[in-house]
Amino acid sequence: MNIWLIGGTTESVQLAVAIAKAHLPCTITVTTEAARALYPNSPLLRVWVGRLSLSDFKMFLQEHFIVAVLDASHPYAVEVSRYAIAACTQFNIPYLRYERPCLEGEEEKTSSITNYQLPITIQLDSCETLVTGNYLEKQRVLLTVGYKYLPLFRPWQEKATLFARILPSLVSIDAALAAGFTPDRIIALRPPISADLETALWRQWEISMVVTKASGAPGGEDVKRKVAAELGVTLIVIDRPFVNYPQQTSDLAAAIAFCQKYLSNR
Secondary structure (H helix, E strand, C coil): CEEEEECCCHHHHHHHHHHHHCCCCEEEEECCHHHHCCCCCCCCEEEEECCCCHHHHHHHHHHCCEEEEEECCCCCCHHHHHHHHHHHHHHCCCEEEECCCCCCCCCCCCCCCCCCCCCCEEEECCHHHHHHCCCCCCCEEEEECCHHHHHHHHHHCCCCEEEEEECCCHHHHHHHHHCCCCHHHEEECCCCCCHHHHHHHHHHCCCCEEEEECCCHHHCHHHHHHHHHHHCCEEEEECCCCCCCCCEECCHHHHHHHHHHHHHCC
16 A cells, blocks of 8 residues: 655655655656656655556556555646546545645735836736736746746747746757747756856846746745845746645645555555
């Protein structure tokens, strides 16, 4: 019998360490070999690498003798969470979402903007909302939203100066090139990125606007907010997508108690 930890995030690594210390058997799923290396070596922890469809999720639950699912996937990996919830619901398996805390004030929305006279921070519900407005026009924009969203910005390549900061992987770089970013406007870096490096990069490319996800401190949102305020750069924060989680916590002890409860019941 195993706990299934859906991983790939900083907080999932912290959970894995705590699960191993509690002597609980756990299967961890990640999507890349690079992510596998982040988890501690323990006979209690098994890391599985790959991508799962909805039918794969259902098979995984049965083949790995899963008694409960702890979902610590990225806040924007909504498809993963929805698949996990659907599979757990079908097989009556307990599910808990472990969500990284929002930054203080993150839930506050910016008031309506007249003629796009931009304040320092703007909160929007999606990248689609961003590209259908005129927020980006004539700006020098650093996009830090991940490679999957870059195709949305292709129509803006002639109306703004766009830079994409992505992970240093072939998939990410190919996606950026396909979205119209020239090599001199692609920055391939693996986080975490310090405030000093953020400051240097923004100054180097004379950035006037940065677009980021509301990914909390683990995603570097706190650093971007700080640097934006110091440099007077407009920061656009894209809200987390809504998922109707059956139950959710950001408390590590509560997550471990959840795992212990359902393993002890079997």
